[in-house]
Amino acid sequence: MTTSLAGQPLLAVLTLREVWRRARRRLRTGPLHRWRFAGGRAGKLLVVPPSLRHGDPMIAEAIYAGRFFFAGQLLEPGRTSIFQAPLPSEAYAAELHGFDWLRHHAEAGDALAVQNARTLVDDWIRQKGGTLADPAFEPAVAARRMIAWLSHADMLLADADAGFHKRFLRSLSSQARYLRSVAQEAPEGTPRLQVRTALAFVSLCLPAASGRIKIAARHLAEELDRQVFPDGGHISRDPGAPVAILADLIPLRQTYLRQGQALPRGLYSAIDRMLPAVRFFRHSDGSLALFNGSGASDIHLMTVLLRYDETLGEPITHARQSGYHRLAAGSSVIVADTGCPPPALVSRNAHAGTLGFELSCEANRIVVNCGRPLTADAEWRRLSRSTAAHSTVTLDDRSSSHFARSESLDRFLGTPLVPGPTEVLSSELGDPVRGFEATHNGYERQSGLLHRRQVSLAEDGWTVDGHDSFQRSATVRTGSDAGKATARFHLHPSVSVEVIGDGVRLAVRGQRWLFRADARVEIEDSIFFADAGGARRTLQLAVPFDAYDPAGIAWCFEREA
Known part of the structure; x- marks a missing residue:
């Protein structure tokens, strides 16, 4: 069944906005501008951010064996590179090219897992590093990849040869230039916030002028003010959104402090608002309430996050801006x-x-x-x-x-x-x-x-x-x-x-x-x-x-x- 845009004014407006957004992005990444993403590379990493996400060594072992399970689907490409194999869905592509799965290799920590992680990253650089129109370069996917690479750079670069070291830093620098170019064209909501968060990480981890650090911090603070309600909920009304956002913002805060940079006020206040919101949405068993896109809970991650919550009071009963009630009595x-x-x-x-x-x-x-x-x-x-x-x-x-x-x-x-x-x-x-x-x-x-x-x-x-x-x-x-x-x-x-x-x-x-x-x-x-x-x-x-x-x-x- 089709939907008539003439009969759905809101759909027509959304479609026109999306057409215009995609057109602007194509203009920014087309042949006339692509030269801006090439060029030099950073000479070194200044700092490696911490990661709060835990991994599963069994998943790293499965990936080493050629079994890639993402977005609920299994792909076994055999001798073909996973980055050349036809992918079953956009969600699968987003998880694969986002590289969040590097945390499983980091958790395994053995030489085999580290070498496999490095080989896969190097394979991605060779296969996808220059294909800006690929799903791998959707702004949110590229942002997730940048954060994952930076957070696990100590694992990837440990004992790496000079050639990989150069390719890795050159790719990071190129992707950073790309993200700065398309940041304004990222979709509204968490995708745009992820891009701004990644650029803040990049400004601290790669050599940059102090002005760039301040610009990245200002843009991130403005986006947080737009997207995070005073009660700590997210504009999407997804109870899982504050968890995902905090998993990046708390390591970012630690990176600012480690580099001796002033904390953006918007970052500090957003963290303070969202930590109580996580407790607001948690049930008695520690999992999140299932509304508006929330799914299976990462209880380990939430436990780690809540160690940073200094309020320690009872959650509020009515999150007015987010639009939720919480009733608690007895157990x-x-x-x-x-x-x-x-x-x-x-x-x-x-x-x-x-x-x-x-x-x-x-x-x-x-x-x-x-x-x-x-x-x-x-x-x-x-x-x-x-x-x-x-x-x-x-x-x-x-x-x-x-x-x-x-x-x-x-x-x-x-x-x-x-x-x-x-x-x-x-x-x-x-x-x-x-x-x-x-x-x-x-x-x-x-x-x-x-x-x-x-x-x-x-x-x-x-x-x-x-x-x-x-x-x-x-x-x-x-x-x-x-x-x-x-x-x-x-x-x-x-x-x-x-x-x-x-x-x-x-x-x-x-x-x-x-x-x-x-x-x-x-x-x-x-x-x-x-x-x-x-x-x-x-x-x-x-x-x-x-x-x-x-x-x-x-x-x-x-x-x-």
Whole structure:
């Protein structure tokens, strides 16, 4: 099915902006300008930044054996260079050419792993170093590669011959010139921030005039101020974004200090804001809430990052700018999406999960969203972003936010969210319960209805009460007559389900919870995408109700043991 741009003004605007951005980038990297990226090389590295990301020696061993597993897909090129082999997807290419996997070789640390890492880097320089139009030179991919090469330069250059040393520094210098040229043409959001972060690293690690260090610092600080909310969340509303950004910013801060350079104020304040945000989005088991592109959590990385958090206070209950609520009582934690979708330009990974929530208790995840798949499969990705893949309410099996229905547009624009909720009103409930009430207008245009949800957590953390209903919009008088609403509660794969009378008993690692609703509860299949081992089957509780019944439905999770 195709999407008519004439009927979708927002898609038309986004398409024109992307066409113009790509045209500007091609002009900057075309034959008339390509000579600027050649030239001399830095004579030496001034400093090697630290890396906070841990590796797995088993992955380094697999790469040495010729098994390259990226973006959920395995490629075994045999005697062909991996950098000449046809790649299965853009996501695969981004991971391969980003070189984050060097951390696995660094973790292995033996001579064989180091030599293999050096050989692969040298192979990339020979095969791809001059092909600026290749996917390897997408701005964000090039930025990730620069940071990875700099962070592992001590491993790559240790005992390296003079020829590799020269090729490595020449390639770094050339890529740095390229990134400075295309920085303004990088896509909005994290790709542009990654480019600015990489250029700040380069200004400190390679010999440069003091003016260049100051310019890189200023640009990075400006980008951080644009993208990081006062509450520490990211403009994309992805709970995983602060983790990924901090994994670069904290080593960058240490590199500034090591070089005796003044810390950019924007860098310092962004780190101070984002560290508490990581704690805000964490569940009882240490993993992140699954909203807007968040997937399997790197718990080890988060543990390392939080050692730098000096606030040590309890997370806030309402991240107003990011649009999330967090309820914590006893050993239970609820995280809920109570905000509008992110701006369309940074919504390439956003989900249609408005008013969805997740519940955890002690080290157990109970109610979840499906999360982001590890693979680049387009159908799974689209399914994981739908409202039905979140623990919230669907109306007539539609999503509260929508996506382009054209595969070509998806590839070109990165699947942004198009019309969705434009207003989410929320308020907090007072003692003796902790909770929130929120309403969104994502279904207003088609159905003339507003979804209202109320969720509260008892003081001891043993009872979660909720209520869902629809009310007619005061501004939209027309709408479809269909009114089949379904409240969905996706369960973590570790949760077992047993029907008990008019309720459902949930059991997980020594805990038992009873779910009840004042409507029929159905048990349906679901998929949990956000598992480090790949997608897993699970179950969901589905409660159908009439959207035009003003009473709506009430539901409750009550812990029994």
